[in-house]
Amino acid sequence: MGKKLFILLVVLMSLSLIGIIFVQAFFINNTLKNEEKQFTSDVIRSLSLVSKAIEDKELLSYDRLYKEVTKNGRTPDTTEIKQLLIYDSFDEDTNQAIRFKNAIAEESFKVPSLFFDIGTDSINISRFTNISETKVYDRSPIDGKISLSPTQTFRDYSTMDDLGRSFYKKNYRAVYKNYPIYKRITNEEVSDFLQSQFSISGIKTAFEYAIYDKDLSTKIRSDNFELNPESTIGIPVFLDDKGRSKFSLYVDFPERRKYLLSSILGMIVLSIIFTSIIILAYSSAIYQLIRQRQISQIKTDFINNMTHEFKTPIATINLALDSIRNPKIIGDQDKVMRYLKMIKDENKRMHAQVENVLRISKLEKNELNISKERVKLHDLVEDAVTHVELIVEDRKGYVKTHLEADKSSVLANETHFTNVIVNILDNAIKYSDDAPKIDVYTENIGNNVLLKISDQGNGMSKLVQKRVFEKFYREHTGNVHNVKGHGLGLAYVKRIVDDHQGHISVESEKGKGSTFTIKLPLIS
Structure with missing residues (x-):
């Protein structure tokens, strides 16, 4: 695969992955917005039902007071008939005219203020009865004259219909209009209404509520309610007969964001997990591709x-x-x-x-059988130096040993560890353009012995130092290799040192030489 094609594939795959992540984020964000809209819609619907429940509760309260008044044998002061509907029809076959009339009978009672604590001596409450009347007129002439009196009359004093009930509501609203809000409804009742309706609507999160008189808070409120224009939802309550009210019921959900996120938490978690897997797989694939190249x-x-x-x-x-x-x-x-x-x-x-x-x-297949025995590291160093002495002398250089470690007994394979030292010395010789100058040091650090091999050769860059122990790795100098090799020597060195439970590192500076340090555990 060509370099340009490889880069193009990596760029396209990266853009696709970024696109998938953005699509996931966009989808989750849209889902959250839809959940928020649905939540607001459910809350408004619930508040509407609560407002109606509060009105019905007040209507029932008024009805109980009315029944208590009539139960005491009071008689109405006045009776007022309100005609609501008059309907005429004519039947040509029978020559009869029919007039239908629907009316509301209002009976008013004057009640002492002991029933209503609104600061007045007395108030009027009313009873409404629905009256339906049907009259039939015969238009056939009798003795040459048409009778103006109905031949049949039907009356129905039924319970209140919707028209009668509207008058009933209008009357009780007038009664309660100036009644203190905290005496019309209690905190417990509002809380119970809201809790019950939210439960039915599937809204299961903590809430705070308050009833406001225009812009002023009333006594009907929860302890921790705060009016927040961005998150508080409100609806009018105690409507008058024209559908208007100065009172509003507000609710706020302190954990609204958390609740909405919890509703899509499963989707978010799965999205993160799957996206993470894709990113890991993609990163691994890219790493392997680069590594293979x-x-x-x-x-x-x-x-x-x-x-x-x-x-x-x-x-x-x-x-x-x-x-x-x-x-x-x-x-x-x-x-x-x-x-x-x-x-x-x-x-x-x-x-x-x-x-x-x-x-x-x-070594890569762990098939190299390395037997170890107690050896003196100083002996291995001196043996390795003898292998390169003639080459160094021939190039007018030197190898000086500074074996200052008091203890140098290690568990090692004599042949392989001697090769380790020889390989490092050989590299020091090969990568010295002038006469090789090599110093070998040993010292004890705790329960370990350190072996340092320093040269004054060409040195290495930071990048080369990081990869010098990799198999097949050699520093690139274009198509020219002044020093022949396969990049296997130091890879072999590291594997042998690792097999001896040791550690090897290198410090180097370009043009000033390198220092290889091997740390091995001592044996008693």
Whole structure:
């Protein structure tokens, strides 16, 4: 996959993921707004029913007082008939005229103020009765004259219908108009009405309420009510016969936001969980893609370097064999031995490279059997130094040891740990352009022994330091590799140190050299 195509895919996938997150957030926000609208609608409907319940409660109270008055044998002071409907019809077949009349009979009673504490001596309460009357007139002439008197009359003194009830309400509203609000309804009654209606409407959250007389609070209120223009919902109560009122019932829900969120909490939690899973999966996929690209590039570099490393000894071996086959050379024993030694050295070099690769592969699969025994770290250091002494001397450099640790007994594999030290020393030599100058230190820190190998070579950048122990990793210097290798040496070093329950780190500065520090646990 090309670099541009890879970047394009990553950008498109990232934009798609961001789009999904925004869509989820938009959907949740819209759902919350819809829940809020539905909640407000349910509250307003509930308050309307509560307002009606308060009115019905007051109407029943008035009716009980009226019955108590009539029960005491009082007679009405006046009776007033209010005609509400007159309807005429004519039947041509029977020659009869029919007149229907509906009226309300109002009987007024003067009642002492002991029934109504409104600051007056007495008030009037009224009883309303519905009267229906039907008269039938015969329009047939009798003795040449048409009778003006009805031939039949039907009367019905029924209970109040809707028209009679409207007069009844109008009268009781006039009675209660100036009555103190706290005597018309109590806090307990308002609270019970609201609690009952909210429960029926499925509104299950704490609320505060108050009845206001225009802009002034009344005694009918809960302890913690606060009028909040943004969240308080109100509706008129104690309406007059024209549907107007100076009183308003307000309710406020302190935990409204929390309640609304709880209604969609399940959806929010599932959305967060699934979105998080998608983000984790996406991040992991992107990381793996980038990692695979890096590994692919590193393996390509490794193959190129390995090919170069093998090509040189193979070419040398071929040249040596061609020289030996030359009749002039084959008779020269010294030259033959020289070429044979060259072939052996190059073969050994290729064998060492193959072993290095196989050794790392076995470590990755945990197939490398490393037996450990008690050894002196100082002995391993001195043995490793002898392996590189001649090369250092040949380049006019030095390796100085400063073995100051009083205790150096560790549990280690002599061969592998010697290779660890040799690899670090070998890197110090290879990455020193001038004469290699290497110092090896040991010291005791608590129950551990520290081994420090410092050089004054080329050093490393911060980025290289972070990745120097990765398998196949080598610092890129374009297509030019002044130092040959496969990026396996330090990876092998780290795996061996880790297997010995140790720790390795590096401190370096570009152009000023590097210091590798190995910490190993001591054994008694």
